[in-house]
Amino acid sequence: MSNTDTTESQRKGSHGSHGPIGRHAIEAFALLGHKTRLEILLAIWKAHDLRADDNAVAFSQIRKRVEHDDPGNLRYHLEQLDGQFVRQQADRGGYELRVPAQQLIQTVIAGAGVHDEYLEPTDIDQQCPFCGAQTVMSYREGILFWACHECGGMTPGQDFASFDPPGPLTAHPFDPAGLDEWTPDELRAASTVVGRRRLRSAFDGVCPNCSSPVDSWFDWCPDHNSDGCDDCGLRFGTTAHFRCRTCDHHDGSTPKHLALFHPAVVSFYDNHGISTRVRADDFEHARRIYSLMLSHQVTVVEDDPIRVTVTASQDDEMIRLTFDETVRVVDVCR
Incomplete structure (x- = not known):
C-alpha cells in the first residue's frame, strides 16, 4: 500500500495532543462539573427565544426553574458560568446563553452521549x-x-x-x-445527507467536528483486486483521507464520491438533466446518485507525487477531474 500521509507532528498541529486546546477543554468540563450549573443552562434554554431580539432570562425565572433554595449560592454558580457559557445582560435584567452553551444543549437534546x-x-x-x-x-x-x-x-x-x-x-x-x-428506507437517504455534509466540510479543509484545519492525502494500492484485495482489503484501490489537526477526526472516501462536489461535475450532470443534490425525503434519488457515483472511473496517472483522475460520462460526453497529492482538484477536462 502506497500513501502520502502527513507526519504525526503535522497532523497534530502546533497545539499537540495536550496543548492549550486540551487545557481549555479541561477548564470547560470543570465549569460544568456541577449539577446546578447544568440546570441553570437548561433553565435559560427553556425560558428564552433564540430568535427574539431580547432573550435574556431574569434571575427570578432561573431560580424558579432550578428550584434552588439559596439565591446567593445560585448567583455564585451563575457567576462561574458568566463569560464562557452565559452572558449577563444588566440592561435587560437577565442572562442569556452564549453560543458554546447553545451548542452543548443542542447536543444533549440530539441525544448524543445520553x-x-x-x-x-x-x-x-x-x-x-x-x-x-x-x-x-x-x-x-x-x-x-x-x-x-x-x-x-x-x-x-x-x-x-x-x-x-x-x-x-x-x-x-x-x-x-x-x-x-425516519423509516429505515428514509434513514438510508438521511444518512447520505449527513455523510455528504461532513465529507464536504473535510474536503473543503474544515473539520466538521471542531472547525480546525484538515490534512488530506491519498492511499492507493498498486496491485489492486476489487473482488477481494489481499493487499488493502478494500473494494476500491484509491482512498482519500482527511484528518483534523486538532481533534483527530478522520474520514475517508473514494475519489468517485468527491467528484460530485466539484461545480464543473455538478454542471455537467445538470446539463444532462441529472441533479446531484440528495434530499433525505427522496430515497429513490439518493439511490440513483449512489449508482451514478459508482460509475465514475478512477485512475492513478502518476505516483510520485500521486495524481488521481476521476472520469464521469453521460451520453457520449465526459468530464475528467485531476486531483493532486493533497486531494485538491488541479485540472478539469471536458
Missing part, C-alpha cells in the same frame, strides 16, 4: 451494488450503518467476521434523536 439507542439490522428496499443481495440499516453507538450481510461490502478482502455489522457499505455518525423521525 441515549443508548439501538436499531437491529432492518431490511430496506435497496440491493447491494456489488452482489445484488438485500441490504440492511442498523444503528449502534452513534453510528448508522448500511450493510450487506452476503458479501464484504466495501471490505471484500478483509475478514468478514471481524466487522460488526459485517459487509459495511457506509457508516456515518448520526444523532439518535433522528432515529424516531
Whole structure:
C-alpha cells in the first residue's frame, strides 16, 4: 500500500495532543462539573427565544426553574458560568446563553452521549451494488450503518467476521434523536445527507467536528483486486483521507464520491438533466446518485507525487477531474 500521509507532528498541529486546546477543554468540563450549573443552562434554554431580539432570562425565572433554595449560592454558580457559557445582560435584567452553551444543549437534546439507542439490522428496499443481495440499516453507538450481510461490502478482502455489522457499505455518525423521525428506507437517504455534509466540510479543509484545519492525502494500492484485495482489503484501490489537526477526526472516501462536489461535475450532470443534490425525503434519488457515483472511473496517472483522475460520462460526453497529492482538484477536462 502506497500513501502520502502527513507526519504525526503535522497532523497534530502546533497545539499537540495536550496543548492549550486540551487545557481549555479541561477548564470547560470543570465549569460544568456541577449539577446546578447544568440546570441553570437548561433553565435559560427553556425560558428564552433564540430568535427574539431580547432573550435574556431574569434571575427570578432561573431560580424558579432550578428550584434552588439559596439565591446567593445560585448567583455564585451563575457567576462561574458568566463569560464562557452565559452572558449577563444588566440592561435587560437577565442572562442569556452564549453560543458554546447553545451548542452543548443542542447536543444533549440530539441525544448524543445520553441515549443508548439501538436499531437491529432492518431490511430496506435497496440491493447491494456489488452482489445484488438485500441490504440492511442498523444503528449502534452513534453510528448508522448500511450493510450487506452476503458479501464484504466495501471490505471484500478483509475478514468478514471481524466487522460488526459485517459487509459495511457506509457508516456515518448520526444523532439518535433522528432515529424516531425516519423509516429505515428514509434513514438510508438521511444518512447520505449527513455523510455528504461532513465529507464536504473535510474536503473543503474544515473539520466538521471542531472547525480546525484538515490534512488530506491519498492511499492507493498498486496491485489492486476489487473482488477481494489481499493487499488493502478494500473494494476500491484509491482512498482519500482527511484528518483534523486538532481533534483527530478522520474520514475517508473514494475519489468517485468527491467528484460530485466539484461545480464543473455538478454542471455537467445538470446539463444532462441529472441533479446531484440528495434530499433525505427522496430515497429513490439518493439511490440513483449512489449508482451514478459508482460509475465514475478512477485512475492513478502518476505516483510520485500521486495524481488521481476521476472520469464521469453521460451520453457520449465526459468530464475528467485531476486531483493532486493533497486531494485538491488541479485540472478539469471536458
